[in-house]
Amino acid sequence: MPLPFLTADRASGAMDEAVLFDDRERWRRPYRPGPCRVGAAALLLLFASFVLLAGVVTAFTATLSSAAASFGLALAVIAGTLRLLRMGVWVSTRGLRHVGFFVTRTTPWPQVAEVRVVQQPVRWLGLPRTVQGQALVLTRRGHGAQDLPPLLTTHNADFLGRLAAFDRAADVVEAWAEENRSR
Incomplete structure (x- = not known):
């Protein structure tokens, strides 16, 4: 089974062609999720599998209400993990969508005045601590x-320690903005 994200073409920019598809009407993220986000999701899904196993054991040995609580907790962890994986910037010909954990903001392209990279203090992994970086x-x-x-x-979580990936993603989002604002 070919794994295109492991090939040597990654450095040459061929990855951009794999990320941007022909159907421009669909919402898509113009970059791949980062290793921090994917690692956190894997750990959360591992935790959910243990909670599901505990729910099965509880269903056979204890009351059904305690098993239902275990299954409910596992479903909440799985739903939260899926939302964590969807977080980021999504683009289509209709606009730009910024998906957060709790809030999603969609801005149609005619309302976009500018999308640019600035040097400013940024939050480290979404925590209150700020460091100097690009946004x-x-x-x-x-x-x-x-x-x-x-x-x-x-x-x-997508670009920590991956400055080249941030630059590529920012360039792609800026290109989408430039192309679609003029329409």
């Missing part, structure tokens, strides 16, 4: 200097 920020038309969270940063 891809969105400026909307007619909303002034509204405080919108950065779309991407060099220190979030």
Whole structure:
């Protein structure tokens, strides 16, 4: 089974062709999730499998209500993990979508004034601690200097320690913005 993300073409930019498909109407993330996000999701799914196993054992040895609580906890962990994997920036010809854990913001391309990379203090892995880094920020038309969270940063779960991947993703999102704002 070929694994395109492990090939040597990764450094040459062939990965961008694999990420951007012909159907531009569908929402898609123009970059791959980072190792921190995927690793956290794997650990959470491992935890969910243990909770499911505990639920099965509890169903056979104890009350059904305690087994249902175990199954409910496992389902909540699985749902949270799936949401964690969906977090990020998604683009289509309709606009730009910033998916957070609890909130999703969609901005149609006509409302986008500018998408650019700035040097600023950014949150490290979403925690309150800030470090100096780069951020891809969105400026909307007619909303002034509204405080919108950065779309991407060099220190979030997708790009921590992967500056080249951040640069590629920022370039792709900026290219989508430039191409679709002019329509």
